Amino acid sequence: MTSYGDILVAQGLFKSYGGVRALDGVGMPLRGGEVHALVGENGAGKSTLVRILSGTLAADEGVVRLAKDTRIATVSQELSLFSDLTVRENLFPYRPPRRFGLLDRGAMDRAARPVLAELGLDVDLNTEVGELPLADQQLTEIARALLRRPRLLILDEPTSALPAAAVDRLEGVLRTLTGRGIAVLYVTHFLEEVMRLAQRVTVLRDGRVALAGAHREDVDVPELVSAMLGGRPEQPVRRARTVVDLPPPVVLSGVSVPGRLADVTFTVRAGEVVGVAGLQGAGHLTALEVVCGRTAVSSGRGDIGGRGLPHSLRDAVRAGVAFVPSDRKRYGLMVDRAVWENTTSVSWLGLGRGGIAPSRTELVRRTAELTERLRLRGGPHDVVARLSGGNQQKVVFAKWLATEPKIVVLDDPTRGVDVGVRAEMHRIVGELAAGGAAVLIASTDLAELTEVCDRVLVFVRGRITEEVHGARLTDHALAVAMQQGASAAG
Incomplete structure (x- = not known):
C-alpha cells in the first residue's frame, strides 16, 4: 500500500462537561490512504472526539495537528439536510457555483452526477429531500461531503440506515477514496464492517483509549467487544415464550395500500x-x-387492540399501541426539553394519566423509575440533546413504556447504538413480551431479528412471501428469502 503520511494527529485531548470527563488524554493519528475505525459504547467519547477533530468543538487540553491544505468533511449520524430544499440545493448549501451572478444549475449538475453515480444514488436533483427514503437521504449527505473534495472524511454511522446493496456501494467508494490518498475516520457500531473495511481500529471506553490504532489483522470481533466493554456483553437469553390465549392484539386481513x-x-x-x-x-x-395509524388502507380490515384499524397515531395510542421510530430526533423526541418532559409526554399529555395537573415531583419520580429500569446514563432533569445517541433512544423507550402498551411497534430500535445498549434494548423487548405485550419489529440488521423474534414475515413487493421461524430463523435464511423472493417477483 502506498504511504501518504499523517493527515491528522491528535494528542492528549481532554474535554469535560459540567465536571463529567468525556475525553481523558485521547490521541490518535489518521493516515492518508487508510480507513481508521473508531468504536466504543455510547457515552464512550466518540462524538466528542469527532467534534474536536472536525473543528466544531474546542478541547480543554491537547493538540490537533493537520497536514497542510487539509480539508475536512463530516457526515453525522443524525442527518443535517434541509428537508424542504431540493437534492441539488442540499448538495451545494454554501457558495454554490454562479454564472453572471446567478446560480449555475448546469455546473452544479455536472459536478453532482458523477458523485451520485459513484454512490449508486439515482434521484432527480429537483426532488425535495424530505420526499426521499431515509437511505437515500443518508447517501445524499455523503455525496454532499464528497463534493467538498476532502483530504479527511469523517463518517459517523454512515450505514445505519442503508440497505445491504447501498452498503456495498459505499464500501467500494471508500476503497476508491483511500486509493487517492484520502484519510477516512469511520465511526460505527457494526464490528463486522470494521473487519471488512478498516486498516486500523481505535476503541474508546469511558473517555479513554482502550485499544490504540490496532491493525485489523491483529484483532478479532470478540477482542474488540472486550475492549469496548471491559468484558463480555450481556447476551440476550432465548426463552420459550408464553403466548397468551386471548384474541390477538394485532390482526390484519387482506389489507392493501395502493403501490x-x-x-x-x-x-x-x-x-x-x-x-x-x-x-x-x-x-x-x-x-x-x-x-400505527400512519397510513390508511384502500381495502381489507383489521383489529388493533380490539378497536379496528386506527385512523391516526393518536387513535393507535388510545388502542394501546407504542411506536418507537427509527428517526428518533424527528419523530421520537423533544431534544431541547428535559428527560422527564419527554418520558411523560404521551402517558400524561396524550392519555391524561395522572389527572389534569399531576405534580412535577410525581412526573419526575416516575421518570426516575423508568430511567433506572433502562439503565439510562442521565437524570430526569438532563436535557435530551446532551445525551449520547444510545441514551436518547432509551428515553424514547421510556416514553412509551410509561403508557403500559398492549402493542409495541419498533422500527429499527437499535439503529446507531452500541452492543451494550443493544443487549439492554433486547432485554426490554423480552420483558415486554413476557408481560403480555404483542411486539412487532422491523430492523435493517437481520441478526437483530434472529436474536429477538419468534418468527419473521418476509415481504416482497407488498406481499408476504414467507414466514421464517424455529431452527430456520437465521440472518442468512432471511437474506436468502428476501433476495430470492425479489428475484422471483422481478
Whole structure:
C-alpha cells in the first residue's frame, strides 16, 4: 500500500462537561490512504472526539495537528439536510457555483452526477429531500461531503440506515477514496464492517483509549467487544415464550395500500415477538404504519387492540399501541426539553394519566423509575440533546413504556447504538413480551431479528412471501428469502 503520511494527529485531548470527563488524554493519528475505525459504547467519547477533530468543538487540553491544505468533511449520524430544499440545493448549501451572478444549475449538475453515480444514488436533483427514503437521504449527505473534495472524511454511522446493496456501494467508494490518498475516520457500531473495511481500529471506553490504532489483522470481533466493554456483553437469553390465549392484539386481513401493500394478512398474539423484513420498498415498513395509524388502507380490515384499524397515531395510542421510530430526533423526541418532559409526554399529555395537573415531583419520580429500569446514563432533569445517541433512544423507550402498551411497534430500535445498549434494548423487548405485550419489529440488521423474534414475515413487493421461524430463523435464511423472493417477483 502506498504511504501518504499523517493527515491528522491528535494528542492528549481532554474535554469535560459540567465536571463529567468525556475525553481523558485521547490521541490518535489518521493516515492518508487508510480507513481508521473508531468504536466504543455510547457515552464512550466518540462524538466528542469527532467534534474536536472536525473543528466544531474546542478541547480543554491537547493538540490537533493537520497536514497542510487539509480539508475536512463530516457526515453525522443524525442527518443535517434541509428537508424542504431540493437534492441539488442540499448538495451545494454554501457558495454554490454562479454564472453572471446567478446560480449555475448546469455546473452544479455536472459536478453532482458523477458523485451520485459513484454512490449508486439515482434521484432527480429537483426532488425535495424530505420526499426521499431515509437511505437515500443518508447517501445524499455523503455525496454532499464528497463534493467538498476532502483530504479527511469523517463518517459517523454512515450505514445505519442503508440497505445491504447501498452498503456495498459505499464500501467500494471508500476503497476508491483511500486509493487517492484520502484519510477516512469511520465511526460505527457494526464490528463486522470494521473487519471488512478498516486498516486500523481505535476503541474508546469511558473517555479513554482502550485499544490504540490496532491493525485489523491483529484483532478479532470478540477482542474488540472486550475492549469496548471491559468484558463480555450481556447476551440476550432465548426463552420459550408464553403466548397468551386471548384474541390477538394485532390482526390484519387482506389489507392493501395502493403501490405499497397487496392483500396482506397476519396476526401478532399477546406475548409474541414478530419481525417484518424486506428490501427497501418491500412493504414491511408500510405494514407497521398501518398498525400505527400512519397510513390508511384502500381495502381489507383489521383489529388493533380490539378497536379496528386506527385512523391516526393518536387513535393507535388510545388502542394501546407504542411506536418507537427509527428517526428518533424527528419523530421520537423533544431534544431541547428535559428527560422527564419527554418520558411523560404521551402517558400524561396524550392519555391524561395522572389527572389534569399531576405534580412535577410525581412526573419526575416516575421518570426516575423508568430511567433506572433502562439503565439510562442521565437524570430526569438532563436535557435530551446532551445525551449520547444510545441514551436518547432509551428515553424514547421510556416514553412509551410509561403508557403500559398492549402493542409495541419498533422500527429499527437499535439503529446507531452500541452492543451494550443493544443487549439492554433486547432485554426490554423480552420483558415486554413476557408481560403480555404483542411486539412487532422491523430492523435493517437481520441478526437483530434472529436474536429477538419468534418468527419473521418476509415481504416482497407488498406481499408476504414467507414466514421464517424455529431452527430456520437465521440472518442468512432471511437474506436468502428476501433476495430470492425479489428475484422471483422481478
